[in-house]
Amino acid sequence: MSARRILAIAALAALIILRIEPRLLSVPFHRPQLARAYASFADRLWPEYPRFLEGVRAHTQSGDSIAVVVPTFDWDRGYSYAYYRASYFLTGREVLPLSDSENHLQLLNFRSAKYIAAWRTEVPRAHFTVVWSGAGGVLLRR
Amino acid sequence: MAAVLIAILSLTVLGIPIALALDRGARGPLLIGTAFLYGSGAVFLILLFVPWKLPLIVGVALMLAVGCWLLAVQKRLRPTANGQRPTIVDLATLISLAAYAIYATLAPLWEWDFWAIWGLKARVFFEHGGIDWRFLESRWNAFAHPDYPLLVPLNFDFVALIGGGWSDRWLGILFIAYAVALLLIARALAARETSALFAALLTFLLSWIATSRFIGLAEGALIAFGGAAVLFIRDALRRDDAASWRHGAVLLGLAANCKNEGLALLVAVTIAILLLAWRTAAVSAAGRAASRRPEGETPSAQPARTPAFRMLFRLWPSYALAAPWLILRAMHTLGSDIVGSHAAARLVARLRFTPQILGYLATKLYHPWFWVAILVGVILMPRVRERFVLLVTAIQVVFYISSYFATPYDVRWHIGTSWPRLTEQIAVPIAFVVFLALAEIVRRGEDARDAEARSEQQ
Numbered sequence: 001m002s003a004r005r006i007l008a009i010a011a012l013a014a015l016i017i018l019r020i021e022p023r024l025l026s027v028p029f030h031r032p033q034l035a036r037a038y039a040s041f042a043d044r045l046w047p048e049y050p051r052f053l054e055g056v057r058a059h060t061q062s063g064d065s066i067a068v069v070v071p072t073f074d075w076d077r078g079y080s081y082a083y084y085r086a087s088y089f090l091t092g093r094e095v096l097p098l099s100d101s102e103n104h105l106q107l108l109n110f111r112s113a114k115y116i117a118a119w120r121t122e123v124p125r126a127h128f129t130v131v132w133s134g135a136g137g138v139l140l141r142r
Numbered sequence: 143m144a145a146v147l148i149a150i151l152s153l154t155v156l157g158i159p160i161a162l163a164l165d166r167g168a169r170g171p172l173l174i175g176t177a178f179l180y181g182s183g184a185v186f187l188i189l190l191f192v193p194w195k196l197p198l199i200v201g202v203a204l205m206l207a208v209g210c211w212l213l214a215v216q217k218r219l220r221p222t223a224n225g226q227r228p229t230i231v232d233l234a235t236l237i238s239l240a241a242y243a244i245y246a247t248l249a250p251l252w253e254w255d256f257w258a259i260w261g262l263k264a265r266v267f268f269e270h271g272g273i274d275w276r277f278l279e280s281r282w283n284a285f286a287h288p289d290y291p292l293l294v295p296l297n298f299d300f301v302a303l304i305g306g307g308w309s310d311r312w313l314g315i316l317f318i319a320y321a322v323a324l325l326l327i328a329r330a331l332a333a334r335e336t337s338a339l340f341a342a343l344l345t346f347l348l349s350w351i352a353t354s355r356f357i358g359l360a361e362g363a364l365i366a367f368g369g370a371a372v373l374f375i376r377d378a379l380r381r382d383d384a385a386s387w388r389h390g391a392v393l394l395g396l397a398a399n400c401k402n403e404g405l406a407l408l409v410a411v412t413i414a415i416l417l418l419a420w421r422t423a424a425v426s427a428a429g430r431a432a433s434r435r436p437e438g439e440t441p442s443a444q445p446a447r448t449p450a451f452r453m454l455f456r457l458w459p460s461y462a463l464a465a466p467w468l469i470l471r472a473m474h475t476l477g478s479d480i481v482g483s484h485a486a487a488r489l490v491a492r493l494r495f496t497p498q499i500l501g502y503l504a505t506k507l508y509h510p511w512f513w514v515a516i517l518v519g520v521i522l523m524p525r526v527r528e529r530f531v532l533l534v535t536a537i538q539v540v541f542y543i544s545s546y547f548a549t550p551y552d553v554r555w556h557i558g559t560s561w562p563r564l565t566e567q568i569a570v571p572i573a574f575v576v577f578l579a580l581a582e583i584v585r586r587g588e589d590a591r592d593a594e595a596r597s598e599q600q
Contacts, residue, residue, distance in 0.1 A: 001587070008522055008583040014515040016343065019350040027245045039249035049261070062269065084258040086286060091262070091308075092269040096217060097282055137560060 012090035019121075045081055049119060052135035053089035056117045059132040059139055062092035069121045073099040086117070116140040143312040145305030147548060149297075150319045152304070153181030159207045160184060164392060165385035175326030176389060178319055179367060183396040185300045186293040190466060195273045196303050226333040231342035238323065238349040240520035246314035246357050256310070256358030259286050265308050273589075274473055288476040291467050293367075293399040294360040314357045319367040321353040327370045328352075328574060329340075331377055340581040347577060351569045360401045361563050367397035368407050368463035369570035371460075376530050376575070378456075379418070387456045395463025400477065403567055405468075406541045407534070408460050412531035415457070419450035485548040492547045499546055499553060508562035512569075516576050523579030531575045538568050 027034060028038060029133050049070075071083040083097045096109035111114070116123055119137035128140035157177030162170050168176060184206060185199075192202050248273050251261060263286055266277050278288035296315060302308045332341040352369065354362035374390030379381060394411060397404035492499065507513060526534060542564045549556045 004522060005587050007518070008580045011519045011522060012343075012577065012580045012584060015512065015519065015573065015580075016347050018509060018512040018515055019347055020238075021258045024245055024350075027241050027248070031244060031248070034245075035248045041249075041252040042254065077256060080285070084254075084262075087286070088257040088262050088265065091265045095209045095282075118432055120203070120340055 043085070044117075045078060047136070049082065049085060050089060050134045052117070052119050052137040053086055055084075055132055055134050055137075056115075057090055057093075060090070060093055060115055064115055065094040065096055065113045066090060066115040066117050067096045067098055067109050069098060069116060069118040069123055071120050072104070073105060075099055075101050075103050075128050082119070114142055116142070143315070143337075145309070146301050146312045146315040146375075146540050149301040149304050150178065150315065153185060153300075153319075154178045155181070155299075156184055156203050156207055157181030159210035159214055163210035163217075164388040166214055166217040166219050167385065170330065171326035172330035175323040175330070175370070176393075178323040178385035179370060179393060179396065182297055182320075182363070183293065183367075183392070185311070185401070186296045186399060187463075187466075188274070189296040189299060190292065190470075193357065194299075194303065197526075199301035199303065215465050226329075226338040226341055229338050229342040231339065231346055235325070235342070235346045235349045236348065239325075239353070241316070242349075242353040243315075243320065244315050244319050245355075247312060248314075250310045251313055253356055253358045253359035255356070259290065260294050260359055261298060261310055261313070263290075263292070264287050264295035264302070265310075267295060268299050268302045268308050274329055277397055278476055278553075280473055284479075286481070288474075289405065289471055289478045290360070291399040291477060293396065294363050295319040310358075317354060317357050317362040319347075320362045324352045324366040324369050324570065325349055328373060328570070331373050332574070334377070335578055337585065340585070344574065344577045344581070347573060351566065351573055354566060356563055356564075359563070361567065362568055364397060364400040364404050365570060367393050367400055368404055368567065369574075371397050372411065372531060372571040373405070373574060376528075376571070380527075388459070391457050391459040392463065394457065398460065398464035399467055402480075403538075403564065405464060407538060408457075408464055410534050410537040410541065411460075412454065412457065412539055412540075414530055415453050416450055417533060418530060419453050423450065448541070462587055474544075479550055480545050480548055485550075488550065489544065489547040492553065495553075499557075501548070502554060502557055503543065503561055506557055506561045508565055513565070519580050522583065523576060528579060531571045535568050535572045 040047060056066065066086070068082055068086045070078060079097070079099045080085050080101070082101075083095065087095045096106070096113050098106050098110055100106060115131070116128065117137065117139050119135075121137075122142040123138070123140065124142060128142055129138045133139070154174065154177045157180035158173065160180040161173055161176040164180075165172075165176070184203065188199055188202050188206075192198055250480055251257070266274050270277070273292070277283055278286075279549075298313055301313060301316070327347055329341055329345045332344050334346070352365055354365055356362070371390050374386045374393060378386035378390055389450035394408055398408045520532070529591075541562075546553055546557055546561075
């Protein structure tokens, strides 16, 4: 048998063996634990936040504009997550961010939004009506 | 779960007449694999242009299916090798697919890019009852990458329309279907060139590559459409087979509707075909000139132009399928972040960091030893025969790496979050050809070297 053939056999075997993913093969044996972990993966930062957004969705209508207030306005330390997640849960509504990727406050959005969805953050309520509160937050209507 | 399964079945049934219209001889795994992908592509085009009323969508789909069926029965049946008997190795493939199926359906889709990009757009469009251009045009939604093509979100919407509501719980099943479709096609194409055992071993290898870990992102679809397209065009070039050209061209056009990397793949395939056609023309021109040339005259390397144009013309369905989204995207001025303003300036400014960027890419390579094995295989194999796939892969890698030089984001962050996905997108075709070439060396030993010498002379 030539050296080239031996190398070809070795390379073929390596190709197959190196691609096998033992972690994927172990998934069926740890399904319940993994299912729990993956189900909470997206919201590991703020596990209660999706429940709040579902409440906001239930108390608003399609087309409503909603500004989101959360404990941070720092884009990379939680606000981007809060804004993106709200966009997903509140489809049909116009979700307006109060911060951007440069960490500039967008106060115009606060003024133009019909609703303020404030989660785990105190917001002055002087000019607002409380529509709903629960899951750690409050939904205010201007 | 029922809605996703019914959607997959519907897409496959819709795709069968389309697959037969393109390739009357398609049977077995090749027919089923291509049928699902064509059904997925057809539903994307229907939802792109037709108002979102289920009876209307079903009506248009039926008209399309009947039209394709009439086209298919008019064609003469030419028997094609589409598959082989199952082997014991296929059981191992089933085990790998079963593990992937469990992984893909562990929970509601969890990836950040699903609920911030692909799933978000699908859910917005579903509630809107069509493509919500106002959402895509809003500057506040730039994070959702409005310029990304819509095949995958509109596939999600097809499931939602069938289910009568939005649910992300079982959408992962679609990603199993994309992978299985590609594996069925790869198995059928491999069976045309090698033994049942090696075709089964290759399918087992690909079952780890075609199954994207990024459930809910367009990666799974791009790997399936792009991988199948490149394999069909390779087959077309190898056998000069018209049906494989049609499959390859249509699938390539649909790949361009999965992700911007699919558009890049269309460009890469075009460049690779031009280079191959130019070289073939140059070689044949040199051969003709040598036979007529007076003694002492030097050979001319002027390429003949016709073969390149003829081959490129066969890609017209790819461009026709890529065009609608590109036109709509331009009409609605949905800009791309990578090639946005000052991209050239960023690229030039980062050139001096080339060693650092390449070094970082090397450290972030997913399955690095697999790529080392691929490189060893490329060194061992007769490369001339597989120039097309090698060229396409090389050009696509150059595109990917260039994007890191032009990115408006932090380069390290961008590489860390995308490089493992990008390398997986191009792994199927290169693994396919390297495996087959090595298998040929193993099967035929010294004969393979003779075959290589013959192909070098061609």
